[in-house]
Amino acid sequence: MTRPARVPRLPEGLVLGPDFFARDTLQVARDLIGKLLVRGDRWGRLVEVEAYRGPDDLAAHSSRGLTPRTRVMYGPPGHAYVYLVYGMHHCLNFVCRPEGMPEAILVRALEPGPGVGRCSGPGLVCRALDVDRSLNGAPLVAPELYVLDDGYRPAAVHQAPRIGVDYSGDWKDRPWRFLMESPHLSKRLPKTAPRR
């Protein structure tokens, strides 16, 4: 008798569509914390994301206006914006707001699902889930790449300044990094001030 092959069981839940991503980008970022990012038969839970609000936000790629690279950011919500940084790492974003408003959310860290490697950092997320620029502009739909609400709700969502945007003047101080407590964050939660 043949034993049934061990098929990877996918989590169940609701796939988040364009309506979810068309809302205010900061609200979407907050709401994304605790959701599942699914890539084929691999997944991880979103524990850290960052909001980028163009074209005013000098930390956002869209602050330079519509260019070949930022075209996807200007496109419809619920699509992937994937780019290459430092010539070697990919970064995955979710396009937010209605078409014409170039805003997006960067995926910074996941709590890895079964068999998934370390996901603490934007480049590592893409490496672990095999995300590259072939997915740039792709709609967030099953089974390729999508976000799932499995009913999990984080106890608290924290905010902190964004990482690696020191070039953006005052915009670097905006607390547009959203995260939940997790051992899988790309950077530790800002320590509470020591009592003295």
Added chain:
DNA sequence: GTCACGATTTGT
């Protein structure tokens, strides 16, 4: 065409 630089990661 040329050039400076980056929404990072890793090793010293």
Added chain:
DNA sequence: CAAATCGTGACG
């Protein structure tokens, strides 16, 4: 702290 490594955007 510094290297790796190449696409992008600015300039001309």
